[in-house]
Amino acid sequence: MKQSLEDEFTAFVADRGQSLLRIAHALTGDRESAQDLVQGALAKAYARWPRIHGDAEAYVRKIIYNDRASAWRRPGRRNEVTVAEVPDRAAAGRHDQDVTDRIAVREALLSLPERQRAVLVMRYLEDRSVEETAEVLGCRPGTVASQASRALNKLRLLVGDRPVSMGGAR
Amino acid sequence: MTRLEDMVGAAVRDLADSAPNAHDLASVARVRGRRIRRRRQALLGAAAVVLAGAVITPYAVLDGWNGGPRPQPVASVPPSTAPVVPVPSTVATAPAIRKDWWAAPVRLPGDLVVTSVGRREVNGPNGVTAVAPKTVQEGNVALDRSTGRYRAFSGGYQGFDGAPAGRYVMTDDGITAQIGILDSVTGQTRQLGHGSGRGVEWSADGKTLLLSLLRGGVRLIDAKTGAAVDREMPDAIALCPSYCNFTWLPGGEEIAIAQRDPRVERSEALPDTVRDIRVFSVATGKPLRTLPVPGVPAGSAAWSPDGRYVALLPDAAEEDGIRIAEVATGRIVATLPLVEQVRFIADDQILTVRGLDVGVYDLTGKLRQSSRLPQDFLGRGISLGRA
Incomplete structure (x- = not known):
């Protein structure tokens, strides 16, 4: 690859690497899996850099969201958390309750199917629209909405039937 | 936005905020990216490089054979249109695991034992992977069958995969990728001096390592002597999907590799669509037959002992589950939840491992039994073998 393109790749990774790792960590909940996911996506980008460098970030993000291989790359690599490990909710004050709920939601989030988790990360971390999410995940907007709704319903069941009003995708 | 949505937003931001620091991403990506390029060149017949690091294996090993008559090669299995038997005759029991698990073989349903437990992830400054302590709780641990106890070895190995039988463990130092x-x-x-620990499969007897070669073919390594012999199969990987590695078939005389559907346009952002599985002779490297199975076998242990069924990795056809396919017809008889390990422990029973949860499923996909691994195993690679 030409030196100018090499430099461009280096600059892209330096500029966007941490942001991509944040997405990957939200998807996997695991440091090593997140790094593996990002490195794999960047490797694919590097292999095609002369062709995709004009829109590299969209290309890499799409791979990160769609790459299912990471769960299988390492034996015993755990990227999902079982429902049984969701901590009991405390009966103390509201602050304690909030903290406990937040931890419970985080654990429950990691127990969702990959696609549902990806939808929630795109919607709530990246603040992407339904249409943008559908484009990245390669599905119809209606599917995104139904996946988000299913995920939220499942989270409600996992963290307890609290009196909160449920909403679907925005 | 509802309170639950607020909490979901906070949770995903929490997760994102606890991401590791980016460290040397570009260098690693370059190495892996060049491997991808070399693989593409190899597929065009231009390269002949042993580079098992470019292929992916889900995990290790064991053919699921559990005593009795030696399983026959899949060729002898007749097609079946009958529904699968809903309930196995006798569900394998889950033995109790003692608190000091390292003092005796950890037994699992189906007369299996844990042969090794890999190191826990240990990060040093800037998220760089550090050497793990040489302890049973955190390090690389293998079953010493001469004493019946587990023993801790160097925590520097990144890959640590105990053979399903015998005394050997495959290691990967994580630096030289050898x-x-x-x-x-x-x-x-x-x-x-061979490839990386990925794309390597132990034989069921624990005597031979099977490496998938980038140029098409396999390398068989004798675990005792280290002697290697190659079987050239240049056209075997012409239609290789993303998971491009061979698995052993029951009986140990044949190996198989999935083939993608060439009619489906490839995208590196999406899983491949798999068309069928080709079977080759271990002794000669010659193609023997093609199985109409639409998926990638989830390792050598994913074949039922009688060769009638095989567990398949997620792909374009089913992204969120493990399909159980009838080998003779390709018919999907069940879909299991996504797990980290799947292996047949009898002709009609399948053991899965997900985190610390061990499950035994029947051929209809119904969970028949569940148990838990020791808490010390959390986040560590686990290899299984015969008791």
């Missing part, structure tokens, strides 16, 4: 074979009884390691 494998070694550790003798769990003597503690001696034979470092080999």
Whole structure:
């Protein structure tokens, strides 16, 4: 690859690497899996850099969201958390309750199917629209909405039937 | 936005905020990216490089054979249109695991034992992977069958995969990406100049390592002597999907590799669509037959002992589950939840491992039994073998 393109790749990774790792960590909940996911996506980008460098970030993000291989790359690599490990909710004050709920939601989030988790990360971390999410995940907007709704319903069941009003995708 | 949505937003931001620091991403991506390019060139017949690091294996090993008559090659299995038997005759029991698990073989349903437990992830400054302590709780641990106890070995190995039988452990130092074979009884390691620990499958007897070669073919390595012999199969990987590695078939005389559907346009952002599985002779490397199975076998242990069924990795056809396919017809008889390990422990029973949860499913996909691994195993690679 030409030196100018090499430099461009280096600059892209330096500029966007941490942001991509944040997405990957939200998807996997695991440091090593997140790094593996990002490195794999960047490797694919590097292999095609002369062709995709004009829109590299969209290309890499799409791979990160769609790459299912990471769960299988390492034996015993755990990227999902079982429902049984969701901590009991405390009966103390509201602050304690909030903290406990937040931890419970985080654990429950990691127990969702990959696609549902990806939808929630795109919607709530990246603040992407339904249409943008559908484009990245390669599905119809209606599917995104139904996946988000299913995920939220499942989270409600996992963290307890609290009196909160449920909403679907925005 | 509802309170639950607020909490979901906070949770995903929490997760994102606890991401590791980016460290040397570009260098690693370059190495892996060049491997991808070399693989593409290899597929065009231009390269002939042993680079198992470019292929992916889900995990290790064991053919699921559990005593009795030696399983026959899949060719002898007749097609079946009958529904699968809903309830196995006798569900394998889950033995109790003692608190000091390292003092005796950890037994699992189906007369299996844990042969090794890999190191826990240990990060040093800037998220760089550090050497794990040489302890049973955190390090690389293997079953020493001469004493019946687990023993801790160097925490520097990134890959640590105990054979399903016998005394050997496949190691990967994580730096040179080359494998070694550790003798769990003597503690001696034979470092080999071959590929990385990915794309490597133990034979069911624990005597031979199977490496998938980038140029098409396999390398068979004798665990005891380190001697290697190659079987050239240049056209075997012409239609290789993303998971491009061979698995052993029951009986140990044949190996198989999935083939993608060439009619489906490839995208590196999406899983491949798999068309069928090709079977080759281990002795000669010659193609024997093609199985109409639409998926990638989830390792050598994913074949039922009688060769009638095989567990398939997620792909374009089913992204969120493990499909169980009838080998003779390709018919999907069940879909299991996504797990980290899947293996047949009898002709009609499938053991899965997900985190610390061990499950036994029947051929309809119904969970028949569940148990838990020791808490010390959390986040560590686990290899299984025969008791």
